[in-house]
Amino acid sequence: MTVVAGRWQRLEGLALLVVAVLAYRQVEQGWLLFALLFLAPDLSFFGYLAGPRIGGLIYNLAHSLIGPLLLAGAGLVSAHPLVTGIALIWLAHIGFDRTLGYGLKSPEAFEITHLGLIGKARKNRPS
DSSP states (O other): OOHHHHHHHHHHHHHHHHHHHHHHHHHTOOHHHHHHHTTGGGGGGGGGGGOHHHHHHHHHHHHSSHHHHHHHHHHHHTTOHHHHHHHHHHHHHHHHHHHTTOOOBOSSOTTEETTEEOHHHHHHSOO
């Protein structure tokens, strides 16, 4: 991935984070719930106990936009603000991760993402 594309996708992540937080404020579900659930998608890290292929799949399921967008749609259609709020927290988490450069994972290793290398792989790459 080019540097420009990576920066652009990080900027998109920041936009997603900001819009999700602003929308969450409108559903009035309380900031304690936001704080409690914001890092919940990172529990998917435990999937890596089963190896990089299973870990990557579970992590990607928890960090893909499909789940929270479907949940948000269900919350909006059913006029259920708690469901909508949970979806917005989930979207905010994904936006936050993408802003920091944490993308969807490769089945090869945790450090290989669609946004580039992270962690040890990034530090150890040849210049």
